[in-house]
Amino acid sequence: MDQQSVTMSDVARAAGVSVTTVSYVLSGKRAVAPDKREAVQKAVAELGFRLNTVAQSLRTKRSRTVALIVPDIANPFYAQLARGLQDAMRPERYHVVVCNTNADRAEELLYLDDVVRRRLDGVVITPQWLAPEDFDAVRAAGIPVVVSSDTGPGSLDLVRADSHEAVDQAVAHLARQGHERLGMLAGPAGAPAGDPRLELYRAAAGRHGLDLPAGLIVRGKHTREAGAEGLRRLMSRKKPPTAIACVNDRTAVGALEAAEQLGLAIPSDLALIGHDDIEIASLVRPRLSTIRYPAYEAGSTCGRLLLERIAGRAGRSEVALRTRLVLRETT
Secondary structure, eight states: OOGGGOOHHHHHHHHTSOHHHHHHHHHOSSOOOHHHHHHHHHHHHHHTOOOOHHHHHHHHTOOSEEEEEESOTTSHHHHHHHHHHHHHHGGGTOEEEEEEOTTOHHHHHHHHHHHHHTTOSEEEEOOSSOOGGGGHHHHHTTOOEEEESSSOSTTOEEEEEEOHHHHHHHHHHHHHTTOOBEEEEEOOTTOTTOOHHHHHHHHHHHHHTOBOOGGGEEEOOSSHHHHHHHHHHHHTSSSOOSEEEESSHHHHHHHHHHHHHTTOOTTTTOEEEOSBOOGGGGTSSSOOBEEEOOHHHHHHHHHHHHHHHHTTOOSOOEEEEEOEEEOOSOO
8 A cells, every 4th residue: 555545543453442543642742542552553564654744743733843043052051952942942843953152143033034934833042132022923813932041031931051050169168278350251242131140240249359350351252262361451450350150061161272372271360150050061171160041951951841831821931940050170
């Protein structure tokens, strides 16, 4: 029998069950007795049945596809985020399409437009340059949005890092070691949501008696290259910092490489601390002290909130995932 002509009714007859039972087995929406499920699976394999997802989407008006829009897919943090999102969505038969913006506003807007034009079922996004009104078209189309970021635009669902305690512990640790001048490799200037991690370090420095002056804050992209360039700029100051906090681990690794090129001993000449605890943080030498943010859990939480929205949940949800300080060899 031609695979394209095999129907669910054919599968039901071969398995000795109803079409409804076949549908439940294929969709996973309801539990089916093990013997019936096995009979359906056997019939599917023998007949070569393939579910017509196009026809199904036309009936349900759902694409069974969601978008994950991130600023830098080369950052392993977002790979783990994507994995967590996919693992949360897959049991409900959703596919995840990953879109990389290179932290560019035009690309962010383009992908949001694609989400609307293609009528995707939802979107998870880490925006860099988007304001609340930039999501108006997506919301008008009834497409759920979940933001994965330290802060979110408007009234959208948000999954964020709660790094208040971890940052305070990091700065307290630096103070106990005798550091007085703290530098910061922060994110780019002008982002609509500001720079929450910089603000956390500013507040913690004030509480623990460290100086974090504007002249010891360098803004740039969340990349190794920006980290290396930022460290060189900071260490060229008349009074350079004795410790540097970095907006993420990729920036910190770049700073670590530049410090080695400058002949600085880490941590005796300069202490470094990152954020996120991606895999490379424990592989570089010296091993990077950092603040661990559970990327996989962030992705799976975004998936759960998105599924709830797709199912019709109303009202905004915000989930703060607690981070923790991981002390290694750079502090």
